[in-house]
Amino acid sequence: MNGPDADFIIIGSGPAGVSAAFPLIAAGRRVLMLDGGDDAGSQGESRSVRVLGSNLESLRKDDGSSPKLQTPAARGILEPFRRQSGITGDGFIPIGSLARGGLSNIWGAQISYLDAEDIAAWPIDVASLQTSYERVANRIGISSNADFTTGAHGEPVLPLGATAADVLHRHQAAKPADGSFRLFPAVNAILSEERPGRAACDLRGDCLYGCPSGAIYNSRQDLLLLRKSPHFRLLDNMQAMSLTRSSGWTVGTADGSSFSAPRIILAAGVLGTAALLADLLPLGEQGLRLLNSPTLAVPLLCPTRLLRSPTPTHSLAQLGLSLRYGSGASDYVTGAIYEVGTLPAQSFVNRMPLGRKAGRAAFELIGGSLLVATIYYPGDQSHSYIRRDETAGKGLTVRGGFAEGFGPRAEALKKMLRREWKRLGLIQLPGASLAEPGIDAHFAGTLPMGAAGPFGTSSDGEMNLHPGLYVVDGSILPDLSSKYVTMTIMANADRIAHRLAETEAPSAL
Numbered sequence: 001m002n003g004p005d006a007d008f009i010i011i012g013s014g015p016a017g018v019s020a021a022f023p024l025i026a027a028g029r030r031v032l033m034l035d036g037g038d039d040a041g042s043q044g045e046s047r048s049v050r051v052l053g054s055n056l057e058s059l060r061k062d063d064g065s066s067p068k069l070q071t072p073a074a075r076g077i078l079e080p081f082r083r084q085s086g087i088t089g090d091g092f093i094p095i096g097s098l099a100r101g102g103l104s105n106i107w108g109a110q111i112s113y114l115d116a117e118d119i120a121a122w123p124i125d126v127a128s129l130q131t132s133y134e135r136v137a138n139r140i141g142i143s144s145n146a147d148f149t150t151g152a153h154g155e156p157v158l159p160l161g162a163t164a165a166d167v168l169h170r171h172q173a174a175k176p177a178d179g180s181f182r183l184f185p186a187v188n189a190i191l192s193e194e195r196p197g198r199a200a201c202d203l204r205g206d207c208l209y210g211c212p213s214g215a216i217y218n219s220r221q222d223l224l225l226l227r228k229s230p231h232f233r234l235l236d237n238m239q240a241m242s243l244t245r246s247s248g249w250t251v252g253t254a255d256g257s258s259f260s261a262p263r264i265i266l267a268a269g270v271l272g273t274a275a276l277l278a279d280l281l282p283l284g285e286q287g288l289r290l291l292n293s294p295t296l297a298v299p300l301l302c303p304t305r306l307l308r309s310p311t312p313t314h315s316l317a318q319l320g321l322s323l324r325y326g327s328g329a330s331d332y333v334t335g336a337i338y339e340v341g342t343l344p345a346q347s348f349v350n351r352m353p354l355g356r357k358a359g360r361a362a363f364e365l366i367g368g369s370l371l372v373a374t375i376y377y378p379g380d381q382s383h384s385y386i387r388r389d390e391t392a393g394k395g396l397t398v399r400g401g402f403a404e405g406f407g408p409r410a411e412a413l414k415k416m417l418r419r420e421w422k423r424l425g426l427i428q429l430p431g432a433s434l435a436e437p438g439i440d441a442h443f444a445g446t447l448p449m450g451a452a453g454p455f456g457t458s459s460d461g462e463m464n465l466h467p468g469l470y471v472v473d474g475s476i477l478p479d480l481s482s483k484y485v486t487m488t489i490m491a492n493a494d495r496i497a498h499r500l501a502e503t504e505a506p507s508a509l
Helices: 015-026 047-052 072-084 126-140 164-175 219-226 272-275 347-351 357-370 406-423 486-503
Strands: 008-011 031-034 089-090 143-145 157-159 181-185 233-235 241-244 249-251 258-261 264-266 286-291 295-301 317-326 332-340 370-376 384-388 395-400 469-473
Touching: 008 249, 015 031, 072 384, 089 272, 126 486, 143 181, 143 486, 157 286, 164 181, 164 317, 164 332, 164 357, 164 370, 181 469, 233 241, 233 258, 241 395, 249 264, 264 272, 264 357, 272 395, 295 486, 317 370, 317 406, 370 395, 370 406
Parallel strands: 008 031, 008 264, 031 233, 089 395, 143 157, 264 469
Antiparallel strands: 181 317, 241 249, 249 258, 286 384, 295 370, 317 332, 332 370, 384 395
């Protein structure tokens, strides 16, 4: 009789999956990773193809989504998921990835850390999470922005764009008396000094087009290290479709193959994991509660930078911000400020009431003085559920919405923000808009750690109903603060994998 294929099967090659793999192989556990994608990518394409697309995708009519989701690289990641996942949206944009590296191919790369207050309701302490934060940060490489070349402690930094620097200086000169609004240089998972196999950021502004230098962290990079271990095996084009349990667990894939292990680790992303578990959970009429971050985009003009050219920098977040709007622990928003001059011009030209040629000329004239702020609310301001789509067999539908009373809270926050923009010498331009739920791709809470009942998981991510089935992606975060969540997902996956390496014995060969 054949034995199991591995001690652990990890489904998904994104940031959560690789973060779980490292501690397990270091402990000598046999790990099989099933990936819905493969190693084919855009690394060998010319810059014109990466920017415009092989079929001129960048020139398509603007669909109103974030500029980063309209690049050829993003379309190539998101559209196959929409076609093949069986997940549709009703007032919700379902975002996910079947590609090698998951959504780290197109993520914003901004780094945030949760504190003790943020996880007060979680079944873990912040000390265990902090240890994992440090391990992940050392592995992926992070840099701060600054308007000088070296940080206060001698660490390397990346140059802050001139418009962002101007705004930051104004904030530092006249901070709000109550301290409710904070503005600071953003921290991103991007290299300011080269590492083996990865170059430092070259400031060409190619961040949204696949970063050919490898400066922005992508979990594809970690797979190169993992594959050097004799304990790790990666299989391409193996989209997991089913999970069945007998003496252990068996994963069935789209091509008809099957693989077995005593323990399965799901790292397919919140929506991908929900699709895999649809037949194992009593979804019923209500379905799975899904937390996501309502998102506000605000265009801003910096008059002191009018008619000035943008300075060389990256096109990731320049500044981070936070604003408290209530007395509750989660009553704050966070966000980022981007320099428009470093973002894809076409996304903005397409939105101007001008012809393409005139629009590009206008953009080049004022682009260096434009900023975009993205603001994220906490997940408790969302009201979204994953339900079975009765008209599509095994398909799922995500119905999106906002929490009761969110509208007045959102309007009140806009007024608070206008006060801060005015203090910073910025003019809020027409066009501030609340994005359709899902566009943020900050998802959590479907299978919360520490919760009782059929949808709950243990503090180690093991499902209450299904021993041996573990989840390490955002599904198990019990709540969702407004902070950027990817770093926490990676740290939590690292924490869980260390626990499993200590407590779960390897299977007999």
